[in-house]
Amino acid sequence: MAPVGSKLSFQQLVEAMLYKAHRCTKPSRLNKYSASELDAMEKKLQISLSLIRGVRNLLQPINRLPPELLTLIFRQTQLHLPDFLPIRDLSASGWKWLSLLQVCRHWRGLIASTPELWSILDSGMLPERFLKRSSAVPLRVYLDLKLNYLPEDLLESIASQSIRFRELHLNMNAWQSNATIFHHFKDPAPSLSGLTLVIDGRDITNGHLPQLFSGEMPSLRKLCLKHLTSWPKGYFQNLTHVCLYDQNELTRPSMDEFLDFISSSPFLEELALVRAGPTRMTEGSSHGPPSRIISLPHLRQLDIGAWASASMVARFLSHIRVTSKVDMYIWGDGMLNAPQPDSETPASLASLLPEDISKLENMRPIKKWYFARQPRVILDTPFVSVTGAADIEGRTLHMYGTFNASQVIPTQLLSRYPVSNVESLTVRDSCMDTNGMNILDIEFWRSILQGLPELQKLEILAFRSIGFTRAIVGALMPQHATDAQPRPPLCPKLTSLTIEHDVSLPAYSIRTMIEARAKCVPPAARLEFLRVLVFDPNPQSVRQRRRRLRSMSVSEAGSSIGSHSDSEATGLENEVRTREEEEYRLHTEDDRKLLEGCVEISGEVRFEYGVPLSVGLVPDNWPTAAYNFTRGRRGS
Template sequence: MIPSNSGSNLSSSCPQCGFFLSTLPRSPCPEFLHSNHSPPDPVLVEVRREIIVAENGILQIEEQINLLQQVLNGLASRKQELQGFIIDHRRMLSPLRRLPTELLSAIFLECSQTGSGAFSFCNPAVEPPVTRVCRSWRAVILSTPRVWRRIEDVVCDLTTPPAVLATLVLRRLERSTQVPLEIVFKPASKFDEAQRISLINALFSTTYRWQDVSLHLTDFELRHFKIDQSVPQLRRLALVAPHDAHLRCFFRSLPVLEYLSYGPPAKAGPDDLTALPSQLHDFPLRQLNRLSLWNIKYELSDMLDVLQSAVNAVVIIMSNCTLHAPQGPDHTQRILPNLVTLDIHHSHTDLLSHLRTPALQLLSLTGPPSRLSPALVSFITQAQTSLISLKLSHISGYDTALLALLRTLPHLTRLRLLNTRSTVIHTSFIEALILTPAVLPLPLPRLASLELEGRFWCSADTLMTMLRSRCSPAGALRTVRLYGGSELAEARGQSLGDEVEFIVRAGTAS
C-alpha cells in the first residue's frame, strides 16, 4: 500500500526574507521503521524516491548556508571596519593629543631624571622605549636636548666594536645639542683597551659643556689622556684619582667650580698619606661653597691648610679620613667664617680643636664608637650660639658629659642621637630632658625634632612624660622618632597629639 503523502513537497519560501524553509518529510512506511520486517516492493520504490527528495533538500539547505555564511562574513567585515573607525576617531578625543609640546617635553624630561633599568635615558647603548611609541612623540623627545644631557651606565660587551661604542655616545651628545652635560664615568673592567679609549675620547671631546661630572680616573686614564683646556661650565666635580696624580694636567681652568668631592681609590695602601696641598691646591678652593673629602690619610697640618684655603665653603663633609698628627707644637686655630654645615663620618675629630666656625648651624658626627672627646665638647661649646641641628652617631653612652653638653645649646631645634643597640638610655637621661618650671635653665627649650636610638632602660611612663612635657605649650616638639627593642612596646600605639609626628620602630634607624 502506498501512503497518501508520497512525493510531498519539502520546501517553501519565507514570506519575509525569501530564504528556503524546510519541513521534515513523512515516512512512506512508518510501521516498518522500528521492526525487522521488509516492506513490499512498491513501498521500497517509494522509500528510495523519498530518500532522493531528502538528499535534494540537504543540497538546497547547504546552498542556503553558503549564502548565509557569505552574508555573515560580510557583516563581520563591516563590523571590523566600524570598530576600526571608532578606535581611530576615539584617539582623536584623547587628552594626550591636546597636550602642548612644551608640556610633553617637560614630562619626558622628568622621565629622564627618574627612569632606571630598561627605562633609563642615561645609557647611550639603550634606546628608551618612549621613543618608539609614535612618530610625534619621538619627534618631541628628540627635539628636547635636556633629556639627553646625562650620560652614565654605559653597558656594552666585548663583542661591541670600539667604533660602535663611540658612535652610540656621540649620537647621545648630538641629541643634547649645546646644553650643559652631566657625566658619570667609571672604569669598565669588562671593556678592552680599545673600547675604553673610544669611550673616553667621545666623552672628553665635550669638556666645554661639562657641568656636573663624576670621574673615576685610573692609572690608565692618567697615562693616556690629558685635558689641557678650560672647563668653563663645570660647577660640580666628584673625582676619584690616585694620590700621586697631577690633576693640573687634567683641569687647567675651572672658573665656576662650586662643589668638589675628592678621594683616592679605595685600594690605596694603609700607610699612604695623601699629599693634600699638592693635589687639592690645583683646584680653586677659595671659590668653593661645598667640599667633600673621603678615604684620605692626611697630615693634620695639610688638612688645616686645605680647610683654611676653602674659606668660603658653606658645607664641608669628611668621610673615612685618617688623621696623622706628628709630635710637635700645637697648631694655630683656623677660622672658617662661612661654614654652615659640617659632617664628619668615621673620621678623626681631633682637628676640631683647631677650628673656629662662628656661623655653624648643622653638625653631624658619626663613629667610630667612642665617648665624647674633650676636643669635640670644646668645639660644640664654641658653636653653641649658632648651632640649630646636632647629630651624634655611635657615642658610647648617654651620660653626664652629654647632658652637660646639651644644656649649653639653647638654640638647638633638631637633635639626633643614633647609636648601636648596645648603647643604654638610662632613666636619668630621660628625666633630665623633662621640661619643668622647677628646672632652670630649661634644657633644649626650642627642640622641635628628636630622634633617639638605643636600649631604653626606662619605663614607658617616664619616656611619655618627657615627650608630653615637650609637646605641651611650653615646648616646641613636633617630630619624635624612637628606635629600640621590645622595651618600647608600651610606647607603640600611643599618641602625642594630632600636631606631632610620633614614630616608634624596632631595630635601628638605618
C-alpha cells in the first residue's frame, strides 16, 4: 500500500475498496486507513469510473461525428414553424428535443453551448434560460400573453434584444398592465422579417397601431395583424406576405386606402383578408367600371374569408390584375349562404366575380370542375376556389357548400365562370330537400352540360343521393327534333363515366342513354370507359330496420328473460343484415351484367368494390393556413 497522503493509482484504489468490502475478515489491514482517507479513495474511484464511462461513451459511433454535424442533427429534432402564420404546437411534443439533455454529459454540454439550439424563445418554455443561452444569435420569439404570464422586467429583457429579432409573434390579448405593451418594443429591429400582432383592441384607439420599434423595420417582409386597421405613415412597405383579420369594423379601409396599401408592396406573394380589408363602402365606389387597377405580378395565393357580401368580393377583384399562377380561395357563410341585405335569398355564386374577369388570368384555362353540395358533416364552411398549374392540365375550379338551388342558376354561373374548356367534371349532391324544392333537376344539368362542349370525363358521386344519377343521365340523353331525328348529344367528346352506386343504381337508364348517344356520334366518340363504385347497402336503412326488429323482439318477449330477448333480437339483426347484403349483391350483379352487355361501350366496364366514396372534392391545400390560423386553430 502507498503511504497515507500519496497519490494512489487506479489499482491501489480498487485494492482499497476490496479491503473495505472485506473489512470483517481482515480488520488489521483495514485499520491502516482512517474514515476520511477511505472517503477520499472512494471519491477518486468514482471519478475514475466516471472517466471510463465518458471515454466509452465517446467511442459510440454517433459521438465520433464532429460537433458541428451532431449539432445539425439536434436541430432537426426541433419543431420548425413557418415564419408566416405559424400554428404553434402547445403540447409537450414541441419540446421533446429537450430530452436530449438527459442522454449523456457530452450531449448536454454540446447542447448547452450551442446558441442556435436556443434561438426559439417561447413564453411558455423557460424564456429566461433560452434568452441567456441564445447568446447573440438571431431570435424567433413567440410571446403568448393569453396563456403565459410574463413579468414586466422579463418582457423588458426580451424586448431589449430587438436587434436580434428575426421573427416576433405576439399575442397580447391578455396583457395586464397600466401601460400599453408597445412601449417595451421601442428599439429598432433591423433584422425583423416576420411580425404577428394579435390583439383584441384594448388600449388601441380606432384600430390604430402605436409606434413600434421606432418605425425601423427595414427587413420586414411577412406581416399578420388582428384588429388593427391603420398604422404610422411609412410602416409596412415592400411586404411579400400579408394577413389581416378581424379588423375593427368601424375603421376598416376604403377601397382607395386599401389599394394604396397593397400598391406599396409590388412583390406581394400571399394576401389573406379574413373579416378584413376594403369592406367599408364609400359613396359611389360600387358603381361603374373600376377607375384604378393594381397589378400583382408576384402574387401566388389569395384568401378572402367571411366578408359581408359577395358583391364586395367582386368589387375588390375588379381592381386587381393577377397572373395565371394565383391560387384563390373565397369562403364564408356571410357571403355564400346568408341572405343578402337587399334580398331574402343568398347571393348567387356568380356574384363573387366581377362581370369583367379578363384581368383575373388565374380564372383560365379551367380544365377541371368539382361541384359539391354537401351537408355540414365534414367541412362546416362553404368555399369557392381556383387552384392548380396553368399548364397542359389547366386550372381546377372547386365549389363546395350547402348551396341553395337559387345560388347556382346555370345561365349565371356559365356567364361568369369560364368553364367552356372544362374536360373533367365531378359532381356531388346530397342537399336535396324531401319536398323537392331544392332539387337540381334534369333541366338544370342539361343547361350546365350544354356549356361544357369539351367535357371528356364525368364523375357522378351519388351515394345516398336518390335520384341524382337519374337526373344527370337524363340530361345526357339525346333529344329529338321535330322531324324525329335525334339532335347531336350534349358533351359529344364524353368518353369516360364514373358513377357511385347509390341506393338503387339506374342501370337500365344508363344503358339506354349510352345506346342512344352511340347513334348520334361517330364510333370514335363513343363511351370508352364506364366505372361503377360499389359500396355497402344503405347503412341508414339497415340501422332503422334493426332498431324496429329489436323493439318488436323485446315487446313480444313479454315476461321472458331479458338476456334471451337480447339474443333473439341479435339473431334477427344478423338475419336482416345477411338478407339485405345478399339482395344488394344480387342487384349489383344484375346491374353489372346489364351494363357489360352494352355493346355500344367501346372499352371497359368496371365495377369496383370497397373504394372510398365521394373523395377528392376539395383542393389538396384546403383548408389553407390562413383559414386555420384565423379560426384560432393554434392550440390556444
